[in-house]
Amino acid sequence: QQPVQSPQAVILREGEDAVINCSSSKALYSVHWYRQKHGEAPVFLMILLKGGEQKGHEKISASFNEKKQQSSLYLTASQLSYSGTYFCGTSPVSNSGYALNFGKGTSLLVTP
Amino acid sequence: DAGITQSPRHKVTETGTPVTLRCHQTENHRYMYWYRQDPGHGLRLIHYSYGVKDTDKGEVSDGYSVSRSKTEDFLLTLESATSSQTSVYFCAISESRLDLNSYNEQFFGPGTRLTVL
Numbered sequence: 220q221q222p223v224q225s226p227q228a229v230i231l232r233e234g235e236d237a238v239i240n241c242s243s244s245k246a247l248y249s250v251h252w253y254r255q256k257h258g259e260a261p262v263f264l265m266i267l268l269k270g271g272e273q274k275g276h277e278k279i280s281a282s283f284n285e286k287k288q289q290s291s292l293y294l295t296a297s298q299l300s301y302s303g304t305y306f307c308g309t310s311p312v313s314n315s316g317y318a319l320n321f322g323k324g325t326s327l328l329v330t331p
Numbered sequence: 332d333a334g335i336t337q338s339p340r341h342k343v344t345e346t347g348t349p350v351t352l353r354c355h356q357t358e359n360h361r362y363m364y365w366y367r368q369d370p371g372h373g374l375r376l377i378h379y380s381y382g383v384k385d386t387d388k389g390e391v392s393d394g395y396s397v398s399r400s401k402t403e404d405f406l407l408t409l410e411s412a413t414s415s416q417t418s419v420y421f422c423a424i425s426e427s428r429l430d431l432n433s434y435n436e437q438f439f440g441p442g443t444r445l446t447v448l
Contacts, residue, residue, distance in 0.1 A: 221373070251436065260421060260439035261374070274436075306373060308437075318364060318389060319437065323373035 220245050222309045224322035231297050231329050239292040239325045241307030250283050250290040251308040251319060254301075261306060265292070297329045334358050335440035337422050343446045350409040352443050354422030356402075362425045363405040364437065365389075365397065367418040374421065380405055412447045419444050 222243040229237055241250060248269045253261040265275025267283035267290060275281070280293045294301055304326050308319035334357030344350050354363060364379040366389075376389030378397040386397050394416060396408045409416055422440040 249435075253437075253439075260441055263436040263438065266436055308374075310435075317435070318376050318379045318387075320376070320390075321366075321374040323371065 221320055222307055222322045224305075224307055224325050226325060227323075228326040229328070231327070233297060233299060233329055233331055235297055235329075237294045237297060237327060239294070239305050239307075239327070241290045241292075241309070241322055243288045243309050243320075245288065245309075245311050247283075247285070247288050247309050248312050249310045250281075251310075252279075252281060252290075252292050253306045253308065253321075254303045255306065255324075256303040264305075294327070297327075299329050299331065302327055302329045335422060335424055335438060337420075337440040337443050339443060340441065341444045343448065344412050345448050346413055347411050350412050350445065350447075352407045352409075352420055352422075352445070354405045354407070354440055356405075356424050358424060358426075358438075359402060360424040360426050360438075361402075362435070363399065364423040364425075365395075365405065365407045366421045366423065367391065367416075368421060368442075369418050377407065377420075409445075412445075414447050417445060417447045 222241050225240045250267045252264040255261040267273045283290045304324040306321050306324045308321045310317045336355045338353045365377040366374040375391045380386045380399045398406045420443045423437040425435045425437045
């Protein structure tokens, strides 16, 4: 089941904050976040696991609400380099390597 | 950067012809994946592999087959290409970990842009 991301697109001025949400109708074990710049491959940002563990980017934070099967990515004091499309990928099981279901993406544009 | 290459990077072919895309990794990762990316659809899983000769279908596997005879190579074949298979194809890899609380981040290759006329 493909997770649902919101908003679909957002435009920010440099220095502003943004929140990107990802929700699933199924119970989740982990949520992954990736960023893709135009014409490039997606790049790993962060993983959040059921139980509170997380691993990821120094300047980007995220939360995972296990009860609601929702995750939010927080981009604070945005920089021009934050522009791109953000994808969440979800997994219902703890098995390492289990294939992810990705959302359709959120397009973020940071302007000067 | 993880050592993942895809070939070819660009291909134009005609409807009805077979096409094979190659993903090659130098990381010795156990898991490999093929995704397609289309506007408005995000990344959709085609097939994945959890070991040599071990593969499974993803959500959009119709019209595609895969093979993995070596750890480092994962091939995606379009048996008879159709215009609906025009897309950007990404290969990804992830590690195998023994503990349950594992971080299985995926590393993506540069992509192959395929156009079926």
